[in-house]
Amino acid sequence: MPKKKSGKLSKMTEEEKAKRTEEQRLAEEKSKRDKEEMLAHFLKTKLAKEEKISKFNENKLNQQWRHYMREAKSKELKKELEILSQTFERVVDRKESVIKSLGKDLQEAEEQKAMAFRRHIQTVDHLIELLNKMMALLHQLFLDEQGSLMEEFDSEKQMLIRRHEEMVTRLQDIMYAMDHNFYEKETETKAEFQSITDEIKNKSLEDKHALRIHMEYVVEGLWNQFTIALKNYQEATEERKKAYEDLKARDEKSAEEIDMQMRKLQRITDNIGALRYKLSLNSREGEDQNTRLKQDRDVIAAHFQSLKAQLSKLRGSEKDRLRRLAMITDAAEKELNAKCSKSERILKFAEMCRGLETEEEKVLPFYASTLTKEEQEDVDVAVAEPPREPLAQVMYDYTALENFWKRYNKVLLDKTALSKEKSVLSDQNQQLRLLLKQYLDGISVNDEILTQANPLFIVNHNTSVKMNVPLMERRVARKFSPPCPAVVEAAHHVSKSRRA
Numbered sequence: 001m002p003k004k005k006s007g008k009l010s011k012m013t014e015e016e017k018a019k020r021t022e023e024q025r026l027a028e029e030k031s032k033r034d035k036e037e038m039l040a041h042f043l044k045t046k047l048a049k050e051e052k053i054s055k056f057n058e059n060k061l062n063q064q065w066r067h068y069m070r071e072a073k074s075k076e077l078k079k080e081l082e083i084l085s086q087t088f089e090r091v092v093d094r095k096e097s098v099i100k101s102l103g104k105d106l107q108e109a110e111e112q113k114a115m116a117f118r119r120h121i122q123t124v125d126h127l128i129e130l131l132n133k134m135m136a137l138l139h140q141l142f143l144d145e146q147g148s149l150m151e152e153f154d155s156e157k158q159m160l161i162r163r164h165e166e167m168v169t170r171l172q173d174i175m176y177a178m179d180h181n182f183y184e185k186e187t188e189t190k191a192e193f194q195s196i197t198d199e200i201k202n203k204s205l206e207d208k209h210a211l212r213i214h215m216e217y218v219v220e221g222l223w224n225q226f227t228i229a230l231k232n233y234q235e236a237t238e239e240r241k242k243a244y245e246d247l248k249a250r251d252e253k254s255a256e257e258i259d260m261q262m263r264k265l266q267r268i269t270d271n272i273g274a275l276r277y278k279l280s281l282n283s284r285e286g287e288d289q290n291t292r293l294k295q296d297r298d299v300i301a302a303h304f305q306s307l308k309a310q311l312s313k314l315r316g317s318e319k320d321r322l323r324r325l326a327m328i329t330d331a332a333e334k335e336l337n338a339k340c341s342k343s344e345r346i347l348k349f350a351e352m353c354r355g356l357e358t359e360e361e362k363v364l365p366f367y368a369s370t371l372t373k374e375e376q377e378d379v380d381v382a383v384a385e386p387p388r389e390p391l392a393q394v395m396y397d398y399t400a401l402e403n404f405w406k407r408y409n410k411v412l413l414d415k416t417a418l419s420k421e422k423s424v425l426s427d428q429n430q431q432l433r434l435l436l437k438q439y440l441d442g443i444s445v446n447d448e449i450l451t452q453a454n455p456l457f458i459v460n461h462n463t464s465v466k467m468n469v470p471l472m473e474r475r476v477a478r479k480f481s482p483p484c485p486a487v488v489e490a491a492h493h494v495s496k497s498r499r500a
Contacts, residue, residue: 087351171267
């Protein structure tokens with residue numbers, strides 16, 4: 001066969017050789033590509049089967065693990081429920097006692113408030129009583145002063161009335177005397193007038209008689225004419241004469257009335273002048289008295305205003321005191337509520353911590369002292385000495401909390417050690433996660449992983465896996481020896497074992 005092939009190749013030209021070589025190369029590449037595709041398909045199929053099987057086993061393991069976890073969790077929850085029920089009963093009892101004490105304190109505060117309110121009411125009533133007494137006293141003084149003024153006014157009124165009556169009587173006597181004198185003078189004047197009239201009549205009669213005798217002859221002729229004229233005149237003037245006489249009588253009567261009224265007006269004018277003078281005197285005295293009364297009223301009003309201001313100031317101060325007391329009680333109540341909530345939270349934490357205590361801690365809650373006997377005696381002597389400084393006094397007052405501080409320091413020390421151990425374990429867990437990731441990357445098949453160095457390849461007893469896992473500190477390792485093993489999730493462990 002090789003001979004035939006060599007014979008055939010010797011018979012071919014260079015172009016045919018190159019073409020045949022190219023066809024062979026393409027066939028090899030195609031067969032290589034088919035093999036790679038077949039291998040990739042096989043690997044993908046196998047990977048899908050492995051993933052399906054691992055997922056099924058993982059679900060089965062998770063179901064079994066959940067069953068165990070549920071049982072453990074139910075036991076733990078039942079235990080915690082019993083602890084919580086006991087804690088709740090203790091908390092309820094404690095809260096009932098606190099409520100009773102708070103109710104008692106509230107009742108005492110209400111009694112104190114009622115007592116303060118009654119005291120305030122008594123003080124206000126006492127002040128009102130004093131003010132009423134003072135007002136009654138001032139009213140009595142005002143009534144006494146008013147009574148004295150009314151008595152003085154009545155006495156002065158009676159005196160004025162008496163003087164007025166005396167003056168009226170005196171004026172009436174004067175008027176009677178003047179009327180009597182006027183009547184006497186009028187009588188004398190009338191008598192003189194009558195005598196003069198008689199004399200004139202006699203003289204006229206004599207003259208008339210003489211004239212009549214002398215003129216009898218002269219007049220006798222005219223007498224008839226005169227008689228006729230007189231008769232006519234009398235008949236004509238009779239009515240006017242009667243009217244004249246009536247007017248004359250009225251004039252006399254009016255003159256008498258005018259004279260009487262003038263005299264009466266003069267008397268009334270004199271009385272008015274005297275009464276005005278007395279009225280001016282009384283008005284001056286009344287103004288003086290009113291001025292004094294106004295001054296007394298102003299003094300009383302100023303005193304009343306000062307008492308009112310003092311009372312309002314006292315009320316304001318009492319109100320401020322009551323407001324401050326309310327604010328202080330409110331602050332005290334808030335502080336007590338904060339302390340109660342804090343104490344309840346501390347007791348709750350204590351109950352939670354009591355469930356996490358070991359048997360040794362439950363039997364011996366306070367660790368034994370590491371001091372020697374001589375050192376302990378020195379400490380007892382130092383504690384027995386009376387404190388001299390304020391800080392020492394405060395520490396001496398809180399010696400009863402010595403066991404508490406021992407336990408607190410022990411817990412704080414354990415917490416510090418656990419925090420350090422936690423940091424170390426976190427570093428280990430991070431490193432293990434990194435190793436697990438490198439392992440999973442090594443067994444995975446994808447373009448990104450194939451382009452990088454595979455950590456599972458070992459060349460000349462060397463690997464690319466970083467094994468720089470940090471060791472624990474000696475002190476922590478000694479304290480927590482043997483060290484706790486690293487915890488790996490079950491699902492990852494199963495998937496890793498199946499892939500291996």
